[in-house]
Amino acid sequence: KNEVEQSPQNLTAQEGEFITINCSYSVGISALHWLQQHPGGGIVSLFMLSSGKKKHGRLIATINIQEKHSSLHITASHPRDSAVYICAVRVDSSYKLIFGSGTRLLVRP
C-alpha cells in the first residue's frame, strides 16, 4: 500500500462544477503540499499546509491531521483548471517528501 493515496485517479467535470480531490496518508507529517502540473509543463506549488484550511482564489485546501486526510476543492471550475493535481507530504521532522500518483482533472466547457 502506498504511503500517500489520492482519489480519484481521473476526474471529468463540466465547467462550473464544484470539484473535490482527496489525499490520504499513513505516515506522520509536518506539512502537506498540493501541486498542479499542466501537460508538458512544470509543477506549480498551490498550497503548503500543516493544519486547518487555506484559500486562494477558487481553490481551497483543507487538512485533518487526526484523520490523516486532506482535500483540494475547486469552486466554479474552468477548462483552464484541467491539469494533474499532486499531493505530497513532508515526513515528520525530515526533508523527505512522498508524492501521490496524482489526479488527472479534465474540465469540459
Next chain:
Amino acid sequence: EAGVAQSPRYKIIEKRQSVAFWCNPISGHATLYWYQQILGQGPKLLIQFQNNGVVDDSQLPKDRFSAERLKGVDSTLKIQPAKLEDSAVYLCASSLGGTGLSSYNSPLHFGNGTRLTVT
C-alpha cells in the same frame, strides 16, 4: 525572482548512450532535489542535496546515475549508460531549506523539467 532553470528541455538518445541534465535553483535555496517522473506516475525522488552535501540518495540507481552539486549552487544529473526504462521527465526542485525545524517546511519550486526519450 527567477525560477528554477533546467536544461535541456528535451533530449532523445539511444540506449547505452550517456546524457547529462543541468539545474540552477533559485538563488539562496539550500535544498535541491532531482525527481524522475514516469508517464502517469507521481515524481520519485532520485537525490536530495542540502548545500553541497547529499541528504538522501537511497532511490538513485548508482550503477548508472550520478549527481553532483559541487559548489552548493547548480547541479548536474548524469545517466551512463541509459536504458529504455529511463525514459521520463527529470524534474529539479529547490527550497530555502537551511537548518532547524522550520526549514523542513519551506515551499517547493520546480523547474519545467527535461523530457528524456531513450530509443
